[in-house]
Amino acid sequence: MVRQHTTTLVRAGSMLSAMAFALTLGASACGSDPPETPSGTSSTSSSSGGPPGDGGGPSGDGGGPAVPDPDPSDAMFDPDHVIEVGITMAPEDWDTLRRQSRDVSDLFGEGCMDGPKESPYSQFPASVTVDGTTLEMSAVRKKGFLGSASMSKPSLKVSFDEYVDGREHAGLEGLTLNNARQDPSLIKTCLAFKVFRDAGLPASRCNFAHVTVNGEDLGIYAHVEPVGKRLLERHFTDASGDLYEGQISDFRDGWTATYEKKTNDDDPDRSELDAVAAALLASDAELDATLGAVLDIETFRRYWATEALVAAWDGYAGNTNNHFVYFDPESGKMFFLPWGPDMSFDAVDPLGAPGRPQSVSARGAVASRLYQTPELRAAYAEAMRDLLETAWKEDALLLEIERMEKLLSPYVRENAEAVRAATDAIRGFVSGRRATITAEIAPTPPAWMSPTPATACMTTVGTMAGTFSTTWGSLAEMDPFAAGTGTFDVAIPADNPQSAEAMGAAAGQDAGQPGLEFAMNGRAQLSILGSFPDGTVRALVFYVDPEVFVDGGEGPYDWQSVIAFAIDVTESEPVITGMFADGKIHFDKASTEPGAPVTGSFEATILGGGFF
Known part of the structure; x- marks a missing residue:
């Protein structure tokens, strides 16, 4: 019974290995950062009624076209310069900082849509x-949030x-440093922001x-420019409006909070958010006018087409995630701004059905x-079509990819092969996207x-517990469960406890995804399979941080120590049935x-x- 499901589980493991660092359940956002306060002034923006861009709008002083004030931070976003950042802090503070994490049950359990989630992260000198x-x-x-943890x-x-108080360096109050953990090429974030800017849309420098x-x-x-006053002043005549960050946020009933x-x-x-949601309820005949009164x-x-063009599946249109909205006082309308586009330039959408269209995403309301x-x-x-004609320039993008690759080559020698493979994949994406x-x-x-x-919130469906005994490298074997064993107890629902009649377990790196080791930062994969008296065959897939995968190691399912999913593999196609929350995994032996x-x-x- 176990062995006949081996192929199905391997397929599930490969699917999840691609998802585990992409599928944050819409939570790979860069996280909630305090708004950037103005530093200096900028008189440029675009006029209302067209896409905001880098300057070119009226200055409002009657003196002709606006002349941008020099921005002292421009040098800090010089695309040809790799900034050297050295941080020195108390070792115990660094250890505390890097271990801080979010509570998965709080993020996705009951009541998850009640409001924005408070940051669990502390400041350290x-x-x-x-x-x-x-x-x-x-x-x-x-x-x-989760995906980049x-x-x-x-x-x-x-x-x-x-x-x-008030201190700046080179015109900046600080630095926003994203780890590119989900991007082996390291270049997707900056490249995606460039495409948004080339499209004439307000987007961060990078x-x-x-x-x-x-x-x-x-x-x-x-190194990403935060969405704040400085960016707004560069793109809008009036930067005094309301700015909101969206993480699993949408304009549908119960989501705007x-x-x-x-x-x-x-x-x-916050009535302006609800006004957009209300406008979406208009009839087809009235939708353009009703929604157009509150949204440009x-x-x-x-913006939407650009998301689809670069395959930013974890943005607003693709996953109701990773975006900002700004209510422009001058036009009285709302505008979208991109954020966290590290999951771009890849036609695979781990949340989408097989064969989903590439030219559009429309999960956002x-x-x-x-x-x-x-x-x-x-x-x-x-x-x-207009975007393809005016902003999507393959030759220029390929040259930009080459420039970035050469710029970073001295820093990635240890992972050069994985970086090169990931970068070549982006080249292939860019070259073929128009067709x-x-x-x-x-x-x-x-x-x-x-x-x-209707909701992203999940409910507790039951519990799982057990033991495992296997060897490292068994995951790559033709029959990876021949050497593994253990116990596997399930109570789903709680009043229906069952124990597996047959067991298998395997551990190793996922051989089905080239370069995955680098993308996973060396995470170990543990897979457990069990067949149960009711005929169900269940699989568990754990992704374990190297610091936990040691003799005596132990970690919670917080998406940085351990990520784990439950999968039903009874049928030929695996179905994800849930994710692990409260609890822990313990290793007696691990190497x-x-x-x-x-x-x-x-x-x-x-x-x-919720999403499952």
């Missing part, structure tokens, strides 16, 4: 040296003015930083509602068949030496529903 200039008494904290290479937020902490080389990070207000947060009024639809279509209306669907296709998109939208755009569930014993035990609460 540090000395920070930027390109040779040392700023004592700076502050450093971890950042990130890491103990060995955490994303970081550096603040120069946390303890020294370059690279080489980061060390207490002398330890953490490698290359994406999750938007976190980033400016004017002393004003509790033309600019949204261009605004995108979904517009795409349901035939005339507005045609307008989306026209926006995509893929054009074929889909001609003569008519395709249907979208992947609606977002990545070929043939080394891997033994231990696990217990967990299983969350299901």
Whole structure:
């Protein structure tokens, strides 16, 4: 019984290995950062009624076209410069910082849509040296939601003015450093932001930083401009409006409360969000006018099409995640801004059905509602055609990829092969994307068949517990469960406890995904299979951080120590039935030496529903 499901489980393991660092259940956002306050002034923006861009709008002083004020931070975002960032802090503080994590049950359990989630991360004093200039008494904290969470290479937020009021360095109050943990090429974030900017949309500046902490080389990070006053001043005439960050946030019933207000947060009024949600309820005949009164639809279509063009599946349209919305006081309308686009330039959507269209994503309520209306669907296709004509320049993008690759090559020698393979995959994506998109939208755009569930919240469906005994490397064998055994107890639902009649277990690196070891930062995979008296065959897949995968190691399912999923493999196609939340896995023995014993035990609460 066990062995006949081996192929199915291997397929499930390969599927999850691709998902585990992409599928954050819509939670790979860069995390909630304090809004950036103005530093200096900028008089440029675009006029309302067209896509905001880098300057070119009226200055409002009657003196002709606006002339941008020099931005002292431009040098810090020089695309040809890798910033050297050295952080020195108390070792015990660094150890605490990198181990801080979010509670999965709190994020996705009952009540998860009640409001924005508070950050669990603390500020720690540090000395920070930027390109040779040392700023004592700076502050450093971890950042990130789930997908980018890491103990060995955490994303970081550096603040120069946390303890020294008003202090800046090169026009910046701090640094936002994203670890590119889900991107073996290291370039997707900056490349995606470039495409958004080339499309004439407001988007962050981005370059690279080489980061060390207490002398330890953490490698290359994406240095990203936070979405705040400085960025808004560069793109809008009036930067005093309300800015919100969206993480699993949408304009549908019960979802708007999750938007976190980033400016004017002393004003509790959030009715502008509800006005957008209400406008989506208009009839097809009235939708364009009703929604157009509160949203710049033309600019949204261009933003939406850009998300689809670069395959940013974890953004707003693709996953109701990783975005900001700004309510522009001058036009009275809402605009979308991109965030966290590290999951881009890959046609694989781990949350989508096989064969989903490449030319559109429409899980977000605004995108979904517009795409349901035939005339507005045609307008989306026209926006995509215009984007391909005006902003998607393959030759320029390929040159940019080559420039980034050469710039980073001195820093990635240890992982050069994996980086090269991932970068070549992006080249292939860029080269073939126009043909893929054009074929889909001609003569008519395709249907979208992947609606977002009514809620992202999960409920507790039961518990699992057991033991395992296997050897390292068994995952790569033709029959990976021949050497593994253990126990596997399930109570789903709670009043129906069962024990597996047959067991298998395997451990190793997933051989089905080239370069995955680097993408996973060396995570170990443990797979457990059991057949039960009711005829169900269940699989568990654990992804374990190297610090936990040691003799005596133990870790919670917080998506940085351990990630774990429950899968039903009774049928030929595996079905994810839940994710592990409360509980832990313990290793009596664990080593990545070929043939080394891997033994231990696990217990967990299983969350299901929501996205599953």
